[in-house]
Amino acid sequence: MKTSLRFFCFAALVCCSLLTVSSAFAAKTIKVGIVDTYSGPASTYTNDVRDAFALAAGKINAAGGIFGQQLEFITRDSKFKVDLGLSAAKELVMREEVDILMGTINSSLALAISNFAKQEKIPFLVTFAKSAKITGEKGHRYVFSMNENTAMIGKAAAAGLAKKPYTRYWIAGDDYEYGHAVADAVWENLKQLKPEVKLLGKSWWKVGEPDFTPYITAMLAEKPDAVIIATGGRDCVPFLKAAQATGFNTQVPFYMHTGTEVSTLKPLGLSAPEGVIGTANYHSYYPDTVENRAFVAEFEKAYGRTPAVGALYGYIAAQFISEAYAKAGEVDTEKFIDALEGLSVDSPVGQVTMRAEDHQVMLPMFMGVTTKAAGKSVLVARDIVTISATEAMPSLDAIRKARQN
Amino acid sequence: MELFPSLSFSVLCIQILVGLSKATILFIVASGLTLILGVLRIPNLAHGSLYMIGAFTTYSIATAFSQSNLGFWVALLLAPLVVALIGLIMEQGLFRFLYKRDHLMMLLFTFSFTLVFADLVKLVWGSDYRSLAVPKIFQGSYLLLGMPFPRYNLFLLLLGPLFAAGLWYLTNRTLLGKISRAAAVDREMVGAVGVNVNLVYAAVFVLGCYLAGIGGALVAPTQNISQGMDHSIIIEIFLIVIIGGLGNVWGALLGAVIFGLTDAIGILVAPQFGIVFPYLAVITVLTFRPKGLLKSIW
Numbered sequence: 061m062k063t064s065l066r067f068f069c070f071a072a073l074v075c076c077s078l079l080t081v082s083s084a085f086a087a088k089t090i091k092v093g094i095v096d097t098y099s100g101p102a103s104t105y106t107n108d109v110r111d112a113f114a115l116a117a118g119k120i121n122a123a124g125g126i127f128g129q130q131l132e133f134i135t136r137d138s139k140f141k142v143d144l145g146l147s148a149a150k151e152l153v154m155r156e157e158v159d160i161l162m163g164t165i166n167s168s169l170a171l172a173i174s175n176f177a178k179q180e181k182i183p184f185l186v187t188f189a190k191s192a193k194i195t196g197e198k199g200h201r202y203v204f205s206m207n208e209n210t211a212m213i214g215k216a217a218a219a220g221l222a223k224k225p226y227t228r229y230w231i232a233g234d235d236y237e238y239g240h241a242v243a244d245a246v247w248e249n250l251k252q253l254k255p256e257v258k259l260l261g262k263s264w265w266k267v268g269e270p271d272f273t274p275y276i277t278a279m280l281a282e283k284p285d286a287v288i289i290a291t292g293g294r295d296c297v298p299f300l301k302a303a304q305a306t307g308f309n310t311q312v313p314f315y316m317h318t319g320t321e322v323s324t325l326k327p328l329g330l331s332a333p334e335g336v337i338g339t340a341n342y343h344s345y346y347p348d349t350v351e352n353r354a355f356v357a358e359f360e361k362a363y364g365r366t367p368a369v370g371a372l373y374g375y376i377a378a379q380f381i382s383e384a385y386a387k388a389g390e391v392d393t394e395k396f397i398d399a400l401e402g403l404s405v406d407s408p409v410g411q412v413t414m415r416a417e418d419h420q421v422m423l424p425m426f427m428g429v430t431t432k433a434a435g436k437s438v439l440v441a442r443d444i445v446t447i448s449a450t451e452a453m454p455s456l457d458a459i460r461k462a463r464q465n
Numbered sequence: 466m467e468l469f470p471s472l473s474f475s476v477l478c479i480q481i482l483v484g485l486s487k488a489t490i491l492f493i494v495a496s497g498l499t500l501i502l503g504v505l506r507i508p509n510l511a512h513g514s515l516y517m518i519g520a521f522t523t524y525s526i527a528t529a530f531s532q533s534n535l536g537f538w539v540a541l542l543l544a545p546l547v548v549a550l551i552g553l554i555m556e557q558g559l560f561r562f563l564y565k566r567d568h569l570m571m572l573l574f575t576f577s578f579t580l581v582f583a584d585l586v587k588l589v590w591g592s593d594y595r596s597l598a599v600p601k602i603f604q605g606s607y608l609l610l611g612m613p614f615p616r617y618n619l620f621l622l623l624l625g626p627l628f629a630a631g632l633w634y635l636t637n638r639t640l641l642g643k644i645s646r647a648a649a650v651d652r653e654m655v656g657a658v659g660v661n662v663n664l665v666y667a668a669v670f671v672l673g674c675y676l677a678g679i680g681g682a683l684v685a686p687t688q689n690i691s692q693g694m695d696h697s698i699i700i701e702i703f704l705i706v707i708i709g710g711l712g713n714v715w716g717a718l719l720g721a722v723i724f725g726l727t728d729a730i731g732i733l734v735a736p737q738f739g740i741v742f743p744y745l746a747v748i749t750v751l752t753f754r755p756k757g758l759l760k761s762i763w
Binding site: 100295305 | 473476479483484486487587592594595596599606613614615616618688689693694697728729736738
C-alpha cells in the first residue's frame with residue numbers, strides 16, 4: 061500500500077513536471093498567423109505561398125529553430141472576404157497570440173489587416189496583394205510587402221517595353237482597381253521613358269468577363285503596334301484562350317503581367333498562345349542557378365508539383381522572419397522590425413533586400429515571351445530579360461509624396 | 466481623332482458575327498428558362514446552376530476521354546443528359562408537389578436550390594476553376610473579310626438556327642408542344658380533356674434543364690469553368706427572358722440576339738464603357754414595352 065502510494069506520488073510529480081516542461085515548450089515557439097484565401101479560385105496562388113513557407117519553416121526548425129524556438133504557423137481561410145479575413149486576423153492576435161501576421165492575396169483585406177496590425181503593433185508581412193498603397197500611401201512601421209506591387213509592375217513593364225520598337229499602344233483591362241492601377245502605372249512610366257508613344261484608346265471589361273472575343277476583334281480593328289493587357293488572376297486564362305482562338309498573339313504583340321507565369325499558363329497546357337510578352341517575379345527554370353534548382357527540387361519532392369511565383373513569396377517570408385530575429389538577437393517585436401529594415405536574405409532568385417524606407421521587398425522582375433519547349437506540357441518564357449529591383453522600385457520621393465497626402 | 470475610326474464594314478460584320486455566336490449560347494440557356502417559366506410558371510433561379518453543372522460535367526467527361534479526340538463530343542452528348550436527370554429528380558422529387566404554391570414561394574424554393582447546387586459543385590469539383598481546350602477541329606480561326614473569326618464561334622453560329630428550328634418544330638408541330646402550350650394557358654382545362662398534365666410538366670421541365678446543360682457544355686471550352694458562372698448567366702438570361710416576353714421562346718431568341726449584339730457593338734463603339742450597353746438596351750426596351758417585346762404568356 062505504502063509503495064503504491066509512493067509510486068502514485070512519484071508518477072504525479074513526473075506528470076506535473078512533464079506538463080510544466082511541455083507548457084514551457086509551448087510558450088517557446090514563434091507563432092505566425094496566416095490569413096489568406098484558401099477556398100475559391102485564388103487558392104491556385106495562395107497554396108504555393110503557404111507550402112513554401114511550411115517548407116522553409118521546416119528547414120529552419122530542423123536547424124535548431126530561432127534561438128531554439130520553433131517557428132510555427134496557423135492558417136485561417138478568408139474566402140476572399142474582407143470582413144471574414146479581418147476577424148480571423150483579430151482572432152489570431154487575441155486568442156492565438158501570434159507574433160506575426162501574414163497574408164493575403166486580396167488587396168482590400170491586406171489594407172484592412174495592415175490597419176489593424178498598426179493599432180496592435182504586430183508585424184504584418186503581406187504576401188501576394190499587389191496594391192501599391194500597402195507600402196505606399198498606407199505604409200507604416202508594422203507592414204512589410206513580400207511581393208511586387210502595381211507600381212513596380214508598371215515600372216518594370218515600361219522598362220522592358222521601352223526597349224521594344226512599338227509606339228502605338230492600346231490598353232485593355234479589368235474595370236477594377238488592379239486593372240486601372242497597372243494600366244496607369246505602365247503608361248505613366250512608358251511615356252517618361254519613351255515620349256513618342258501614343259495611346260490609341262482603352263477598353264475595360266468587368267472582372268470575371270467570360271468571353272473576350274468581341275474585345276479582341278475590336279482591338280484588332282484599331283491596328284495598334286502593341287497592346288497592354290491589365291487583367292489579373294484567373295481572368296488571364298480565358299483571355300489567353302480567346303487570344304489563341306482569334307490568333308491575336310500572332311497579329312499584335314501584347315503584354316500581360318504574369319502572362320509568362322506558370323500559374324497562368326498551366327491551365328491551358330499546350331493550347332496556350334505563344335508570343336505573349338509577360339513579366340513575373342519567379343520561374344522554376346529561371347534564373348538557372350544552383351540555389352533555384354535546389355529549391356525547385358525540394359519543393360517538387362515535398363508537394364509533387366512545380367513551384368509557382370507564390371512559392372517565392374512564402375519562402376522569402378520565412379527567411380526574413382528567421383534572419384530578422386537572428387539579427388535582432390532576441391524575440392522582440394520592435395527589435396524585429398528594426399532588424400528587418402534593410403535586411404538581405406538569400407532566395408531562389410538571388411539575394412533580396414527589404415527596403416528600409418518603405419518596407420517593400422526589392423525583387424527583380426523577369427520579362428519574357430511565351431514559347432513551347434521540348435518535353436514540357438506547359439509553355440515557358442524565352443528571351444528573358446531581367447529588370448533589376450532598383451529599376452522597378454518606386455522612387456523614395458514618390459513614396460514620401462504618397463504618404464504625405 | 467476621327468469618330469469611331471474602327472467602324473469599317475468588315476470589322477462591323479465580324480463583330481456582329483461574334484455577338485451572334487455569343488447570343489447562341491444565351492438563347493439556348495434562356496429558351497430552357499422561358500419554357501419552364503411559360504408552361505410550369507416556375508421562375509427557376511437554379512437554371513444558372515444547372516448550366517454550371519453542365520459545364521463542370523462536360524469538363525469531367527471530356528478529360529476522362531481525353532485520350533481520343535472525341536472527348537468533347539462525348540461530353541456534349543452526355544453532360545446535358547446528366548443535367549436533365551438532375552432536372553427530372555428535382556421535378557419528380559419536389560416541384561411536382563408545389564405547383565399550387567404562389568410564385569414567391571417557388572422563387573424561394575428555386576433560390577434555395579442555387580445554394581444547394583453551388584455547394585454541391587464545390588463538394589464534387591472543389592473550388593478551383595477548370596479550363597477545357599477547344600476541340601481539335603475547331604481550334605484556330607478563319608479569316609473572314611480580312612479579320613480572324615474563331616472556328617468554334619462559327620460552330621456556335623451554325624448551332625443557333627438549328628436549335629431555334631428544333632424548338633419551333635417541337636412547340637408547333639408535335640403533340641407535346643401543342644399540349645404544353647395549351648397547358649400554359651389553362652392547366653385545368655387540359656387536364657379535364659383527359660391529358661396527363663403531370664407528365665407533360667415533367668417532360669417540359671426536363672427539356673428546359675437539358676437546354677441549360679447544352680448551354681453549359683457548349684460554353685465550357687471558351688471560358689473558365691468556375692464557381693460563380695451560375696450567377697452571371699442567370700442575371701443575363703432573366704433579362705433576356707424579360708425583354709423578350711415571359712414564356713415566349715421567340716422572345717428568348719430576340720432577347721438573346723439583342724443582348725449579344727449590343728454587347729459586341731458596344732465594345733466596338735465605346736470600348737471604355739462596353740459593359741453597360743446590353744443593360745441600356747434592356748432599360749430602353751422595358752421603358753417602351755414593359756411587358757417585353759413579344760407576347761408574354763403570363
